[in-house]
Amino acid sequence: MKKLKIEFKEIIREKGHKEAFDFLFQNSNPELDYPEQYKLYKLFNSISCESLRLKKIKIAILPSCTVDHFVDIFKFCLAGEGFDAEFFVAEFDTIDQTILDPNSGLYSFEPDVVWIFTNYRDVKIPADAGASAEEVDLLVEESVDGRIELWKTILNRTDAVVLQNNADQPLERVFGNFESNVPWGNVSVLRSYNMTLARKTISGVTIFDLDYISGVFGKVRWEDSRYWYHSKHAFSMDAIGLLAFHASRLIASIKGLAKKCLVLDLDNTLWGGVIGDDGLNGIKLGNGAIGEAFVDFQKYVKKLKDRGVILAVCSKNEEANAKLPFEKHPDMQLKLDDIAIFVANWDNKAENIKKIADSLNIGLNSIVFVDDNPVERNLVREFLPEVSIPELPEDPVDYKSCLGRHSYFETISFSNEDESRNDMYRKNYERKKFQQTFTDISGYLKSLEMEAIVQPFDDFHLPRITQLINKSNQFNLTTIRYSENDVLKIMKDNNFATFYFKLKDRFGDNGLISLLILNKKSSEELYIDTWVMSCRVLSRGMEEFIQNELIAFGKQEGFSRISAKYIATSKNELVKNLYHKLGFTMEKEMKDPFVSDWVYSLENGENECKVFIKRMNNT
Amino acid sequence: MAERNEVVKKLEGVFQDVFDDDDLQIQDSTTADDIDEWDSLMHVTLVISIEKSFGLTINASEVAEFENVGGMIDLIVRKLNS
Numbered sequence: 151m152k153k154l155k156i157e158f159k160e161i162i163r164e165k166g167h168k169e170a171f172d173f174l175f176q177n178s179n180p181e182l183d184y185p186e187q188y189k190l191y192k193l194f195n196s197i198s199c200e201s202l203r204l205k206k207i208k209i210a211i212l213p214s215c216t217v218d219h220f221v222d223i224f225k226f227c228l229a230g231e232g233f234d235a236e237f238f239v240a241e242f243d244t245i246d247q248t249i250l251d252p253n254s255g256l257y258s259f260e261p262d263v264v265w266i267f268t269n270y271r272d273v274k275i276p277a278d279a280g281a282s283a284e285e286v287d288l289l290v291e292e293s294v295d296g297r298i299e300l301w302k303t304i305l306n307r308t309d310a311v312v313l314q315n316n317a318d319q320p321l322e323r324v325f326g327n328f329e330s331n332v333p334w335g336n337v338s339v340l341r342s343y344n345m346t347l348a349r350k351t352i353s354g355v356t357i358f359d360l361d362y363i364s365g366v367f368g369k370v371r372w373e374d375s376r377y378w379y380h381s382k383h384a385f386s387m388d389a390i391g392l393l394a395f396h397a398s399r400l401i402a403s404i405k406g407l408a409k410k411c412l413v414l415d416l417d418n419t420l421w422g423g424v425i426g427d428d429g430l431n432g433i434k435l436g437n438g439a440i441g442e443a444f445v446d447f448q449k450y451v452k453k454l455k456d457r458g459v460i461l462a463v464c465s466k467n468e469e470a471n472a473k474l475p476f477e478k479h480p481d482m483q484l485k486l487d488d489i490a491i492f493v494a495n496w497d498n499k500a501e502n503i504k505k506i507a508d509s510l511n512i513g514l515n516s517i518v519f520v521d522d523n524p525v526e527r528n529l530v531r532e533f534l535p536e537v538s539i540p541e542l543p544e545d546p547v548d549y550k551s552c553l554g555r556h557s558y559f560e561t562i563s564f565s566n567e568d569e570s571r572n573d574m575y576r577k578n579y580e581r582k583k584f585q586q587t588f589t590d591i592s593g594y595l596k597s598l599e600m601e602a603i604v605q606p607f608d609d610f611h612l613p614r615i616t617q618l619i620n621k622s623n624q625f626n627l628t629t630i631r632y633s634e635n636d637v638l639k640i641m642k643d644n645n646f647a648t649f650y651f652k653l654k655d656r657f658g659d660n661g662l663i664s665l666l667i668l669n670k671k672s673s674e675e676l677y678i679d680t681w682v683m684s685c686r687v688l689s690r691g692m693e694e695f696i697q698n699e700l701i702a703f704g705k706q707e708g709f710s711r712i713s714a715k716y717i718a719t720s721k722n723e724l725v726k727n728l729y730h731k732l733g734f735t736m737e738k739e740m741k742d743p744f745v746s747d748w749v750y751s752l753e754n755g756e757n758e759c760k761v762f763i764k765r766m767n768n769t
Numbered sequence: 770m771a772e773r774n775e776v777v778k779k780l781e782g783v784f785q786d787v788f789d790d791d792d793l794q795i796q797d798s799t800t801a802d803d804i805d806e807w808d809s810l811m812h813v814t815l816v817i818s819i820e821k822s823f824g825l826t827i828n829a830s831e832v833a834e835f836e837n838v839g840g841m842i843d844l845i846v847r848k849l850n851s
Binding site: 183184185188189192218219375376377379380381383387 | 786787789809810813814817818821827828829832833
């Protein structure tokens with residue numbers, strides 16, 4: 151640590167704050183003990199964060215234990231995920247009062263996240279020894295219903311999302327093993343409480359799995375009674391790093407900064423040996439200890455793909471060699487169809503990964519790169535510090551747990567689009583290739599045979615709608631984030647009109663790819679509050695199609711103009727000129743250099759944009 | 770046998786680390802009042818850092834009892850030699 155501090159100071163002096171920041175996070179590790187975490191936090195505090203473009207986030211923690219030490223480390227971990235966090239910490243053990251009192255500091259703080267930070271000691275369910283399953287269920291339900299009331303109060307009074315800890319199973323058991331055999335045993339009661347919390351969770355609330363974290367850390371170490379009795383720390387100080395790390399990942403996911411794409415090396419990463427040298431029969435895959443471990447690693451990667459993580463290959467190989475195992479090896483779990491983009495050449499990997507990000511239209515910070523070769527890892531780290539790169543262990547049997555432990559791919563929802571995302575990106579890639587065979591763009595667009603569905607928001611699509619609002623960074627005109635709860639409110643509000651757009655073409659279904667939230671500001675003015683679109687359908691005429699829908703809707707409802715704003719962020723340069731392109735006029739004076747106001751008059755005659763997308767009436 | 774002056778030297782290093790001050794010096798009579806940042810929260814950080822550096826465990830009542838650095842040193846010496 152002393153050495154680290156000296157090196158850190160050197161970097162800050164000679165290179166700069168951004169480099170020092172990257173250096174700190176490359177040397178951080180959730181498993182470091184508390185004093186080491188604290189030293190990293192102190193070093194982090196000496197960095198001037200202004201140059202880092204961290205996103206502000208306000209987090210309120212309502213604890214039933216001491217969290218001050220945790221908060222420091224949490225702030226550090228959140229910075230690693232791209233956030234500049236500000237905290238409100240309620241007085242120890244005042245959870246209910248803080249939530250119920252409309253004048254409490256919680257509400258004037260205007261939090262983005264409210265974390266109800268409880269532990270097993272707060273779950274007081276008085277099940278008598280010998281009580282029946284029904285009796286226990288009733289008591290558990292009653293206890294969870296108490297929580298739900300608190301959640302609802304927060305959701306009604308704030309725009310925050312709520313995190314609720316579940317119960318970490320304590321170490322001691324009065325009845326020993328028997329406690330998990332009967333419904334009234336404390337172990338069973340807490341399990342049932344955790345299950346019921348999850349089952350009864352309402353939109354806007356995410357259960358934080360404290361019990362899982364305590365298990366990962368190890369219960370024997372987790373419970374450190376000294377600091378409970380001395381200063382009301384509910385778990386070992388050395389678990390703080392692990393907890394802060396997992397919570398930061400979850401918050402990144404809630405705020406739309408989760409990782410999206412896994413870029414994989416091939417030789418000695420997906421199989422043992424070098425395909426170009428060892429040949430199809432020589433690589434280690436399927437048989438033997440190592441061969442089996444590679445199969446299991448591939449199975450894990452395939453499951454990630456099935457839940458919506460995009461897979462790409464980046465390998466130094468001849469393309470034909472690289473593809474051979476995918477096509478011919480009987481023990482390959484991953485097939486070419488699973489890979490959205492396959493890059494095998496001899497160029498440097500940083501360049502290749504940049505190209506992969508460009509063709510998928512995703513940011514470098516949403517990429518995870520897995521390579522067994524430390525030289526390649528360091529090269530990519532050097533040139534693309536935004537890319538996440540796990541320090542892969544030497545032994546391939548540990549690849550799976552290494553990738554798993556990093557929790558890169560957190561999520562708080564799952565929709566049908568997730569399941570088929572990889573497929574969509576791959577087809578998109580085919581479309582691009584297909585596009586190269588056409589010289590004129592309208593011929594290409596026509597040949598795509600596109601069909602769009604236009605509908606107002608509905609409950610069924612709510613998870614995807616919320617996801618799109620919170621995940622879209624590039625095609626996002628105002629970058630206003632709405633929670634599921636906010637969207638529900640907007641859907642019920644007569645001053646708003648909402649539309650979602652689905653797009654299909656000859657290569658497949660793109661799913662729900664764009665949405666509009668329109669605010670009826672007056673009888674004359676229809677204002678575009680939110681317009682987001684998935685970048686994978688860019689330049690297909692969807693923007694123009696949506697503009698036509700807007701005009702038709704505006705005229706039909708008797709408005710005289712459509713107004714709109716472009717609010718610049720570090721990521722939405724893409725749509726800077728969108729309104730100009732669509733025929734809007736910019737209001738003369740810009741008060742704020744990052745905000746431009748636009749208006750489109752509905753009183754001029756016909757001005758529909760030409761598109762090659764057929765409007766379909768229903769799903 | 771752990772020598773008292775060796776413990777003092779090492780403990781001074783821990784203090785310098787925790788309070789982020791390379792010039793910080795400790796004496797037997799030093800108390801929380803002498804170091805601005807030394808509040809009840811930092812006390813916990815300090816105790817844990819001492820445990821890690823010396824490889825010993827300080828129990829709950831001892832955590833609260835540290836009145837001055839001299840007492841701290843005596844306890845560490847006693848633990849290391851027991």
